[in-house]
Amino acid sequence: MADLSRDDVVKLAALARLELSEEEIAEYSQELTAILHYVEQLQNVDVAGLQPTNQVTGLTNVMRDDEVQDYGYDAKDLLKNVPTVENDQIKVKRMIG
Amino acid sequence: MPVLAWQPIAAIARGVQDGSLKAADLVAQALAAIDGQSDFAAIIATTPGRASQRAAEIDVRVAKGEQVGRLAGVPFIAKDNFLVFGAETTAASNILRGFTAPYLATAIEKLEAEGAICVAKANLDAFAHGSSTENSDFMTTKNPHDPTRVPGGSSGGSAAAVMLNMAPFALGTDTGGSIRLPASFTGAVGYKPTYGLVSRSGIVAMASSTDVVGPLTRTVADAALVLDVMAGQDSLDSTTIARDAEGYVLDEATDVRGKKIGVVAEYMGEGLQPGVKTQIDEAIAKLKQAGAEVIDVSMPTLPLALAVYYVLCPAEVSSNLSRYDGQRYGFTAKEAKTLDESIKQSRSQGFGKEAKRRIMIGTYVLSSGYYDAYYKRAQTVRTKLINEFAEAFEKVDFLLGPTSPTVAFKIGENTSDPLQMYLTDIMTVASNLTGNPAISIPAGTSEGLPVGLQLIGAQKADKQLLQIAQATEGILG
Numbered sequence: 001m002a003d004l005s006r007d008d009v010v011k012l013a014a015l016a017r018l019e020l021s022e023e024e025i026a027e028y029s030q031e032l033t034a035i036l037h038y039v040e041q042l043q044n045v046d047v048a049g050l051q052p053t054n055q056v057t058g059l060t061n062v063m064r065d066d067e068v069q070d071y072g073y074d075a076k077d078l079l080k081n082v083p084t085v086e087n088d089q090i091k092v093k094r095m096i097g
Numbered sequence: 098m099p100v101l102a103w104q105p106i107a108a109i110a111r112g113v114q115d116g117s118l119k120a121a122d123l124v125a126q127a128l129a130a131i132d133g134q135s136d137f138a139a140i141i142a143t144t145p146g147r148a149s150q151r152a153a154e155i156d157v158r159v160a161k162g163e164q165v166g167r168l169a170g171v172p173f174i175a176k177d178n179f180l181v182f183g184a185e186t187t188a189a190s191n192i193l194r195g196f197t198a199p200y201l202a203t204a205i206e207k208l209e210a211e212g213a214i215c216v217a218k219a220n221l222d223a224f225a226h227g228s229s230t231e232n233s234d235f236m237t238t239k240n241p242h243d244p245t246r247v248p249g250g251s252s253g254g255s256a257a258a259v260m261l262n263m264a265p266f267a268l269g270t271d272t273g274g275s276i277r278l279p280a281s282f283t284g285a286v287g288y289k290p291t292y293g294l295v296s297r298s299g300i301v302a303m304a305s306s307t308d309v310v311g312p313l314t315r316t317v318a319d320a321a322l323v324l325d326v327m328a329g330q331d332s333l334d335s336t337t338i339a340r341d342a343e344g345y346v347l348d349e350a351t352d353v354r355g356k357k358i359g360v361v362a363e364y365m366g367e368g369l370q371p372g373v374k375t376q377i378d379e380a381i382a383k384l385k386q387a388g389a390e391v392i393d394v395s396m397p398t399l400p401l402a403l404a405v406y407y408v409l410c411p412a413e414v415s416s417n418l419s420r421y422d423g424q425r426y427g428f429t430a431k432e433a434k435t436l437d438e439s440i441k442q443s444r445s446q447g448f449g450k451e452a453k454r455r456i457m458i459g460t461y462v463l464s465s466g467y468y469d470a471y472y473k474r475a476q477t478v479r480t481k482l483i484n485e486f487a488e489a490f491e492k493v494d495f496l497l498g499p500t501s502p503t504v505a506f507k508i509g510e511n512t513s514d515p516l517q518m519y520l521t522d523i524m525t526v527a528s529n530l531t532g533n534p535a536i537s538i539p540a541g542t543s544e545g546l547p548v549g550l551q552l553i554g555a556q557k558a559d560k561q562l563l564q565i566a567q568a569t570e571g572i573l574g
Binding site for chain 2: 004009012013015016017018019020024028031032034035036038039041042043045047050051052053054055056057059062064069071072073074077078080081082083084090092093094095096
């Protein structure tokens with residue numbers, strides 16, 4: 001696995017919905033490369049016969065009955081934090097530029 | 098007003114219940130200690146209105162002869178990634194500045210149901226990403242023992258607050274060591290329960306496969322009582338597990354006699370500061386003297402735990418932080434013309450450096466073409482680590498080592514190299530990846546700074562771990 005180039009960082013930023021300054025791109029290329037080099041030691045580990053672990057306490061699907069439960073959340077409290085509200089709905093910018 | 102030390106939590110609650118202490122006075126004491134020590138930058142905001150109102154209600158209930166609960170009138174401080182209804186919750190990030198919690202975290206709801214009173218929100222590394230609070234978008238908390246040093250992180254504000262007597266206990270979250278490391282650096286007790294034992298509903302998510310909630314206190318008995326109140330299943334967090342039928346309160350003293358304690362060889366070698374090693378060796382000698390059976394344990398995969406963590410944690414961070422789009426809550430960029438621009442600009446201007454760094458790494462390790470090599474590989478090495486822990490707990494009851502290879506470092510010492518900062522978690526991350534409970538208790542000092550001793554228990558053996566920790570606390574004096 002190679003070092004992260006400027007192009008790689010720009011592509012990653014786009015995937016992550018981030019805009020980076022030239023300074024940030026240079027900084028992250030270097031730092032991310034160092035971090036990726038550090039985690040590369042995992043490539044040499046013998047993991048023959050082992051499965052990946054996603055859940056550590058042995059829980060599998062946790063189901064409940066499909067019934068409406070009132071947790072007492074108030075829509076007004078939730079809408080208080082919304083930057084732009086119109087008719088109790090969240091207003092966003094137009095989607096096509 | 099001088100800053101007073103707090104009594105044990107159970108004693109405070111008894112005092113409030115029998116009328117010899119007033120909840121209103123306790124809240125005033127906490128707020129005065131916070132105000133008088135603002136130089137340490139431990140607290141982001143106080144919640145005096147809500148706290149005073151709750152205190153008044155509790156005092157009225159006591160006067161009426163009602164039983165208020167096991168934490169009657171006990172003030173506490175929550176890390177600012179816990180939602181406290183009506184209070185600002187920022188996770189020390191600019192992107193959540195001004196966010197008012199629309200509901201209450203389950204952990205806090207349970208504490209309040211027993212009469213505890215949240216008085217303030219503590220500083221942290223933004224979104225809990227860090228080991229020093231230097232990644233807070235607002236300020237760096239100072240170590241109570243030496244203000245030129247960090248308190249550890251990410252729950253550094255919570256740990257410092259407890260050691261500055263701002264409240265009898267504080268809440269933290271531990272994703273890779275964020276409760277235990279600041280406990281170690283400040284001389285507090287920091288408890289990380291078994292994964293899933295405390296609900297995370299209402300807590301700003303970091304890495305969901307390792308995030309846990311736990312207390313920071315002055316004593317193990319206090320930590321056990323707070324855990325007992327918070328532990329158990331919650332329909333709002335489907336990863337929660339059942340609580341132990343016996344609960345977690347430490348009623349009677351336990352002996353270390355005959356207990357098998359494994360000293361983790363990988364934690365005692367290279368990179369350990371000599372002064373830290375001396376304290377840990379001394380603790381081991383005292384445990385042996387008290388009758389514990391101490392043996393050496395080697396876990397060869399342990400040195401890889403940090404690499405596993407720094408694949409999995411950023412992966413989960415990038416996923417959890419994708420919800421910050423600037424549209425529904427949090428910071429929103431004003432000048433954007435389209436939705437896409439608005440999302441990008443809100444995230445770019447709202448997130449701090451470390452959040453962006455982790456989002457970028459996480460996006461990389463999850464991206465097509467690299468997923469198998471990084472993410473899946475890390476999850477598989479995690480299995481190897483889990484197997485090694487399971488093998489170790491067939492031989493011993495508890496594992497022991499330092500919490501951190503060093504004492505608290507200087508502010509600014511590790512900020513230029515993110516990898517160096519990540520290495521501070523080297524002794525704590527493994528038990529997050531495996532889900533085991535772990536605790537840091539004070540074990541003397543090195544060059545005047547606290548050293549933390551870490552004890553790790555088998556999964557779901559939280560009560561036993563707290564018992565041995567209390568016994569060890571007694572032996573170390």
